[in-house]
Amino acid sequence: MPINVNNTTFASILDLLSPHSCRGCGRIGDALCDHCKKYILDHHQNLCPICKNTNASGTCPHCNKVKSHDPLPPTFILGERSDLLAALIHDYKYKSVRPLAHHLADMIDQILPPFTGPTFIVPLPTIHRHVRERGFDHTLLIARHLARKRPNFSVQKALIRTDSKVQVGSNMRDRKAQANSAYEINHKAKLDPLANYILLDDVWTTGASLKAATKKLRSCGVSKTTLSILALSRLD
Numbered sequence: 001m002p003i004n005v006n007n008t009t010f011a012s013i014l015d016l017l018s019p020h021s022c023r024g025c026g027r028i029g030d031a032l033c034d035h036c037k038k039y040i041l042d043h044h045q046n047l048c049p050i051c052k053n054t055n056a057s058g059t060c061p062h063c064n065k066v067k068s069h070d071p072l073p074p075t076f077i078l079g080e081r082s083d084l085l086a087a088l089i090h091d092y093k094y095k096s097v098r099p100l101a102h103h104l105a106d107m108i109d110q111i112l113p114p115f116t117g118p119t120f121i122v123p124l125p126t127i128h129r130h131v132r133e134r135g136f137d138h139t140l141l142i143a144r145h146l147a148r149k150r151p152n153f154s155v156q157k158a159l160i161r162t163d164s165k166v167q168v169g170s171n172m173r174d175r176k177a178q179a180n181s182a183y184e185i186n187h188k189a190k191l192d193p194l195a196n197y198i199l200l201d202d203v204w205t206t207g208a209s210l211k212a213a214t215k216k217l218r219s220c221g222v223s224k225t226t227l228s229i230l231a232l233s234r235l236d
């Protein structure tokens with residue numbers, strides 16, 4: 001019988017049996033070696049996802065000049081979705097290389113500012129079908145690792161997915177309309193309006209999902225939101 005490498009269960013068994021190799025340099029031992037992780041962090045520059053300018057504070061002075069009822073929360077992005085970071089995200093999501101979750105969480109932790117008081121990591125919920133196909137919820141797993149990094153961090157599944165479709169709209173307006181109806185507040189979660197909320201997602205494409213999710217949290221009185229994203233869709 002041919003091996004179905006897309007079968008996530010089988011892939012994870014293979015991962016257990018065979019040694020990992022670094023996705024950056026091929027060194028045997030771990031899915032990401034210290035050297036390659038340091039390379040990503042050394043080259044990290046926080047980019048505004050809207051104007052693509054560098055802004056270390058997470059709040060872009062250019063884009064925040066425009067008065068808006070829905071200003072973008074402080075946003076921290078590991079990098080552009082290219083080269084090694086693109087490979088890490090791909091292998092993590094589509095090849096189920098789960099040990100990458102703790103490396104990705106580690107790097108996110110290193111680019112996030114300090115937070116005072118209770119801080120909830122809210123993973124952007126993944127479509128149920130994708131969780132089933134991959135055998136795990138990739139954003140939730142990173143959130144769990146990230147929550148272990150600081151004593152005031154914990155995971156809160158504050159949002160639930162109410163649709164079952166991938167956002168396929170080719171333009172901003174389509175994606176925005178889909179995203180606005182894609183998330184609802186999880187009423188089993190006890191939201192704390194005074195706490196910090198870090199919304200976690202893998203890739204910023206148009207930002208429609210993160211903006212819609214931010215709006216939902218704000219509608220429940222949450223005011224201290226931060227966005228944390230692995231990668232910005234390639235800047236072409």
Ligand SMILES: [Zn+2]
Pocket residue numbers: 022023024025026027032033034035036037
């Ligand atoms: Zn390496």
Ligand SMILES: [Zn+2]
Pocket residue numbers: 048049050051052053060061062063064
């Ligand atoms: Zn900007």
